[in-house]
Amino acid sequence: MTAISYPLAETTLANGLRVVVSEDHTVPNVAVNLWVDVGSRHESPGRTGFAHLFEHLMFQGSRNVASGEHFSALMEQGARLNATTWFDRTNYFETVPTGALHLALWLEADRHGHLLDALTQENLDNQRDVVKEEKRQRYDNMPYGSALIDVYAAAFPEGHPYHHPTIGSMDDLDAATLDDVHAFFRAHYGPNNTVLTLVGDLTPEEGFAAAKTYFGPLPAIELQRRERLPQLEPLATPVRVDRAGDVPNDRLYVAFRMPVDATPDYLAASIAVDVVAGLASSRLMRRLVRTDETATSVGGWTMGLVDGVGLGAITADVAEGADPDEVEAAICDELTRFIDEGPDEAELESVVADTERSWLSALASIEERADHISHHALLTGDPAYVNTFVDRLRAITADEVRAAAAVWLVPSSRAVVRYLARDEAEVAA
Amino acid sequence: MSQVTRPTVAPPAPWHFPAATTHDLPNGLHLVTYDVPGQYVVSVRLAVPVPLDSEPTLREGVGTIMARTLDEGTETCTAEEFARLLERKGVGYGAGVSDAGLSLDLDVVKGNLEPALDLLRQILTEPVFREAEVARHVRSRLAEIEQERSIGANRSMLEFVRTFYAPTDRSSRPTGGSPETVSTITRDDVAAHYRQHVTASGSTLVVAGDLGGLDVPALVDAALADWPSGPARARFIERSATHANHRSRVVLVDRPGAVQSDFLVGAPGPDRSAPGGWAPYPVLAYVLGGSPTARLDAVLREEKGYTYGTRSSFRPKRGGGSFLTFGSVRADVTAESIGIIVDILEGGRDGFSEKEVRAGVDYIAKTAPGRFATADAIADEAVGMAMDGRTTAFTTANLHDLVTVDRDRVTDAYERFTRLAGVGSGARGAGWTIVVVGDASQHREPLEALGLGEVTVVTDD
Structure with missing residues (x-):
């Protein structure tokens, strides 16, 4: 059993806003964390990147708040704040001294309720430019920066909500209009599509009352939501994408479709990925980096998603002079062996110990704790997941891990994205 | 719908770094x-x-x-x-x-x-x-x-x-x-x-x-206890920086076809023993380039949309330090952006408003309890102080001094920094070391035209 259990209290306001409070008086701060149930998976063709662009506009003023004032008013009270957009959600957050909690909620309610009053073409054009620079900085002008974009497109079929990246395309960003922003806000931003989590120096009663004061007046919106998609099966045959370019060394991404987030199958498959490639003592680390020395580093990770599929990947930086085909063959070989054998006791113990420490490290700060609580309140309906995750992981048996790998990590179901250093690619061509 | 009044904020209680x-x-x-x-x-x-x-x-x-x-x-x-x-x-x-x-x-x-x-x-x-x-x-x-x-x-x-x-x-x-x-x-x-x-x-x-x-x-x-002691030595490394004689110039690292240019604009800065105290320097960095509403991003990001964001910070070492401003901008506005950055940084000579200074002081002081709330943040700060020949008593004392920082102290700190760095002493750009990583064929001439000093192009293999 995990000995640590954070207190959780929940309520839902009359307008549908779900509020979760976790009391913790160790620091005179409160983490305010909002998850809105809209991400790039809700975008329509020709409008990719819109959820994220919209998130930027949330800092450009609202009915009673001037452009930029959200940042300045909170920062001068000692708030650390930002927002992020991802496939499944958009997240707004600030950690404030306890005395600034009400100001933070007032500012959040103003923009979550009344953004459109302050929206201008000038703001849209400016933030469109800023987002383009974000895309150039993080993706276009970064070695391997577009690799994950290729992975999504390779692993998920055309038209699937996760086929396109959250950052979107330059053309679609250019096409965004003020009307789009209005329609997007009206369709997705409402209390009944949002979770508010407050963690820190307050009681549940104080948190609920403050939430009601500031968010209570916001009207519910009419939500038109489709059901989440059914589970996507593993790829039937391997998919390959090769990119030749200005990268320092060959890098492989061997990706797989996964079960949806937080299910026992997802946890079992994620343990398999850890054992094969994620741990510092993983099988591929031992084979490729320590023994064969055909890779300089190996990694393994999974991405929990909700719309019918998740993603897992094994990455390898190919050592100079080594053959990327051989590295890929070795990865497939180790996966096949793992599917045959399953994990041993020491491997399972390592995954649990490593996960427990990193999970408790994440929950150690009130802001990350609030973020995980919002995540599960919004997407899995179970904020108490923060308290049960490690035990759930520990309950998975070696047989379940092996069985999950046998479904989800079969080499013939892989999507391979290779970034190849130009010299070699030219020789190969 | 009834309008909810904007709430006022209760000031936080005084705070000190956890006791060691x-x-x-x-x-x-x-x-x-x-x-x-x-x-x-x-x-x-x-x-x-x-x-x-x-x-x-x-x-x-x-x-x-x-x-x-x-x-x-x-x-x-x-x-x-x-x-x-x-x-x-x-x-x-x-x-x-x-x-x-x-x-x-x-x-x-x-x-x-x-x-x-x-x-x-x-x-x-x-x-x-x-x-x-x-x-x-x-x-x-x-x-x-x-x-x-x-x-x-x-x-x-x-x-x-x-x-x-x-x-x-x-x-x-x-x-x-x-x-x-x-x-x-x-x-x-x-x-x-x-x-x-x-x-x-x-x-x-x-x-x-x-x-x-x-x-x-x-x-x-x-x-x-059985870890061998080795020869006696001090707990920190006493050292000072020696700057290049010809450090005040522009270096352009060629990246043909780059869609953005990365830049770094820097000058010698103080260490934590600076006369007048260390506390004004982080405030100065905050006002110039420490937030989306700081002087740099107010222009480069929020007005012009040239960048996802720039940041300025003082980096103290045991002896001497540096003041760095860095980020990336759209390729076709590279030289214009470097000119804007230098002008904004040098514009500190015209002074700082009490409001700007107060915002910086409040941000740094009031975020401290949250920044130092977790075991890893506390341990990182403590070990950083130890390697600097200090203890976290400095962290607390500096925070207490910080709340007394006003416009005069920030102005004095800016004056001292620029004087020692040679900034503002002569031509525009004097005293700065400016590095740009971008397409030399596009940016060399516009950078030279700024008159910020000699422009050297460096080509990687």
């Missing part, structure tokens, strides 16, 4: 502990004052390779087995080198602190540096050098230190060594560096977390 308890081991190891209730992952940080310039010139990077191979096996354990031992106890481990010394980090759940300290003992006293492991880490480092050079922001920093510091100053070269030096490093070099420097005397161990029910001094005594 210290304990000295006979071998010279100094233990500093912070009991932080509710922090169930304990952070352990070890600082060993190994000077960067103790590395043989032809083997620069040997300290980094040593740091990375300390946990790669002991007499009784292979590297693989040792990695598994760490992982089975859930120990997050890392080691690295900076010009302040060697540092080792362990994070572990409270219940596993004792075995984690025993693993730390093995790392410190029983490494064997097998040939194969050292050779592997040499190859990894060589690959890493190529990766670092390929990233614009990293490339700009490499070029900056090369331009900014005198060639005789070790800081002018990469901490982890260059391909020429790293490729010659052998296990004997690593073992010799280890024997000479990884000793208890002068070292500081920080343990922070929920320590209730634990006798940390006893656990540390049990684990590390």
Whole structure:
């Protein structure tokens, strides 16, 4: 059993806003964390990147708040704040001294309720430019920066909500209009599509009352939501994408479709990925980096998603002079062996110990704790997941891990994205 | 709908950094502990004052390779087995080198602190540096050098230190060594560096977390009392910077076709012992480039949309420091942006408003309780202070001084910084070292036309 259990209290306001409070008086701060149930998976063709662009506009003023004032008013009270957009959600957050909690909620309610009053073409054009620079900085002008974009497109079929990246395309960003922003806000931003989590120096009663004061007046919106998609099966045959370019060394991404987030199958498959490639003592680390020395580093990770599929990947930086085909063959070989054998006791113990420490490290700060609580309140309906995750992981048996790998990590179901250093690619061509 | 009135804010209560308890081991190891209730992952940080310039010139990077191979096996354990031992106890481990010394980090759940300290003992006293492991880490480092050079922001920093510091100053070269030096490093070099420097005397161990029910001094005594003391030495490395004679200039690292330009604009800055106190400097950096509404981003991001964001910060070292402004801008506005940056930074001579200063003071002071709320943040601050020859009493005293910082003190700090850096002393751009990583064929002439000084183009292979 995990000995640590954070207190959780929940309520839902009359307008549908779900509020979760976790009391913790160790620091005179409160983490305010909002998850809105809209991400790039809700975008329509020709409008990719819109959820994220919209998130930027949330800092450009609202009915009673001037452009930029959200940042300045909170920062001068000692708030650390930002927002992020991802496939499944958009997240707004600030950690404030306890005395600034009400100001933070007032500012959040103003923009979550009344953004459109302050929206201008000038703001849209400016933030469109800023987002383009974000895309150039993080993706276009970064070695391997577009690799994950290729992975999504390779692993998920055309038209699937996760086929396109959250950052979107330059053309679609250019096409965004003020009307789009209005329609997007009206369709997705409402209390009944949002979770508010407050963690820190307050009681549940104080948190609920403050939430009601500031968010209570916001009207519910009419939500038109489709059901989440059914589970996507593993790829039937391997998919390959090769990119030749200005990268320092060959890098492989061997990706797989996964079960949806937080299910026992997802946890079992994620343990398999850890054992094969994620741990510092993983099988591929031992084979490729320590023994064969055909890779300089190996990694393994999974991405929990909700719309019918998740993603897992094994990455390898190919050592100079080594053959990327051989590295890929070795990865497939180790996966096949793992599917045959399953994990041993020491491997399972390592995954649990490593996960427990990193999970408790994440929950150690009130802001990350609030973020995980919002995540599960919004997407899995179970904020108490923060308290049960490690035990759930520990309950998975070696047989379940092996069985999950046998479904989800079969080499013939892989999507391979290779970034190849130009010299070699030219020789190969 | 009724309008909810904008709430007022109650001022926060005074705050101090968590209290430290210290304990000295006979071998010279100094233990500093912070009991932080509710922090169930304990952070352990070890600082060993190994000077960067103790590395043989032809083997620069040997300290980094040593740091990375300390946990790669002991007499009784292979590297693989040792990695598994760490992982089975859930120990997050890392080691690295900076010009302040060697540092080792362990994070572990409270219940596993004792075995984690025993693993730390093995790392410190029983490494064997097998040939194969050292050779592997040499190859990894060589690959890493190529990766670092390929990233614009990293490339700009490499070029900056090369331009900014005198060639005789070790800081002018990469901490982890260059391909020429790293490729010659052998296990004997690593073992010799280890024997000479990884000793208890002068070292500081920080343990922070929920320590209730634990006798940390006893656990540390049990684990590390037999770590050899080595020759007596100070707890921090006394050093000062030597700048290049010709550091005030523009260097353009050619990246044909780059869709953005990474930039780094820097000048010599103060250390924490600056006359007038350290507290005004972070405020100054905040006002100039510390937030989306700071002077730089108000123009470059929010007005013009040229950048995702720029940042300014003072980087104090034990002796001397630097003031750096960095970020990336759209390629076709590179020179214009550099001109704007220099003008905004030099515009500090026209003074600062009380409102700007107050916003900076309030942000830095009022975020402190949250910034230092977790065991790892507390331990990082404590070990950083130790390597700087200070304790976290400085952190608290500086925060108390910070709230007294006003417009006059920030203006004085700016004046002192610019005078010592030679900024504003002559032509526009004087005193700054400016590095741009971008397409030279597009940016060279516009950068020259700015009149900020000589523009040198550097081409990578």
